[in-house]
Structure formats: C-alpha cells, structure tokens
Amino acid sequence: MADVFTRAKRSEVMAAIRAKDTKPEIAVRRALHAMGYRFRLHVAVLPGRPDIVLKRLGLIVQVKGCFWHGHHCLKGRVPGLHRRYWLGKIAGNKARDARNERKLRTMGWRVRTIWECRVRRSSPEELAAYLEKMVGRTQAPRGRPSERARGSYPCSRARV
Numbered sequence: 001m002a003d004v005f006t007r008a009k010r011s012e013v014m015a016a017i018r019a020k021d022t023k024p025e026i027a028v029r030r031a032l033h034a035m036g037y038r039f040r041l042h043v044a045v046l047p048g049r050p051d052i053v054l055k056r057l058g059l060i061v062q063v064k065g066c067f068w069h070g071h072h073c074l075k076g077r078v079p080g081l082h083r084r085y086w087l088g089k090i091a092g093n094k095a096r097d098a099r100n101e102r103k104l105r106t107m108g109w110r111v112r113t114i115w116e117c118r119v120r121r122s123s124p125e126e127l128a129a130y131l132e133k134m135v136g137r138t139q140a141p142r143g144r145p146s147e148r149a150r151g152s153y154p155c156s157r158a159r160v
Contacts, residue, residue, distance in 0.1 A: 003081065024119035025051055025063040031128045032061070037135065046107075048100030059135065060104055062097075062113045070094050073117045 003010055020042055029052060032039060039061075040053045052061040066075035070090040078086045101111050112134050119127060 020051070022063070022065065022116075024065070024114075024116045027119050027124075027127060028052065028061065028063050028114060028131065031124060031131050032135070035128060035132060035135075046109075047103040048096070050100075050104065050111075054135070057135065058108060058110055060109050060111045061131075061134070062101075062111065063119065064097070064113055064115055066116045068093055069097060071115050071117065073115070075117050 005013060029039075029041070032052065032054075037054055038056075040055065042049045042051065043053050046053065046060070050060040051063045053059075054061070064071070066073050067077075068090070070076055070093065078090065104111050114131075114134070118130065122130060
C-alpha cells in the first residue's frame with residue numbers, strides 16, 4: 001500500500017513526534033505528583049536520559065511508546081510498508097533500552113517501565129493505583145546511603 005502523504009508531508013508528520021513530554025508521560029507525572037512523589041525529569045547525566053527519576057526511592061520510571069519500543073499490543077504493530085526498515089529501527093531501540101537499563105541497574109537504580117497502552121486505557125484512579133503498586137514495591141535503600149543517594153553523580157554540576 002502506498003503512503004497517503006507526500007514525502008514532504010510525511011517528513012512533517014514524523015518530525016512532529018515528541019521524544020519527551022508526551023501525553024502518556026505527562027499523565028504519569030501528574031499521577032505521581034498527586035500521590036505526593038517528587039521527581040526530576042530527563043536527567044542528562046544518567047544513561048538514556050530517563051523519563052522520571054525518583055531519587056529518594058532510587059527509582060526510575062520509563063514511559064515507553066508501544067510502537068517505538070516494540071510492545072506486543074495493537075499499537076506496537078510493525079507497518080507493512082518498509083517493514084525491514086521498521087524491524088531494524090525497533091530492534092535498535094530495544095537494544096538501546098536494554099543497554100541503558102543495564103547501566104542504570106549497575107549504578108544502583110531500580111528501573112520500572114510503564115507502557116503507553118496501559119496509560120491510555122486507564123482512568124486517572126486506575127493509573128494511580130497501578131503506579132502505587134509499582135512504586136510501593138520499591139523501597140528506599142536501607143543502611144548507609146550510597147554515593148548515589150547522597151547526591152553524587154558522574155557530573156559534579158548536575159543535580160537530581
């Protein structure tokens with residue numbers, strides 16, 4: 001099937017896709033904030049610039065788009081047109097996600113993922129309950145605080 005847009009229009013449509021401050025991400029941030037959690041956004045000194053960083057809990061919440069990160073729901077389907085390109089693109093995104101998550105875990109962070117489809121199909125109350133379960137399972141590290149917990153990061157200028 002041929003594309004319904006011209007090349008210029010398709011380029012314009014693709015350029016308008018956001019990498020941060022997406023509707024699902026904003027919904028998660030609003031819910032977490034309403035629950036009393038405070039966090040930082042897109043911290044540049046951490047691998048992959050995680051979406052939401054809850055420093056006191058040592059937790060990172062990634063809000064992933066189903067299409068771009070290869071989720072197994074309907075929104076995560078690979079288009080039939082230029083299928084080889086999209087399969088490679090999404091596989092590369094998944095590999096990068098896994099690499100960044102592995103680095104974050106070795107730094108002592110707990111990483112949780114919430115998918116776009118979960119956010120979109122949930123009411124604000126359902127989303128809050130899901131996030132409470134997700135965040136509630138994560139407890140602040142015990143004992144002596146680690147370097148990360150005291151605020152030491154790879155870049156001395158950065159504050160989280």
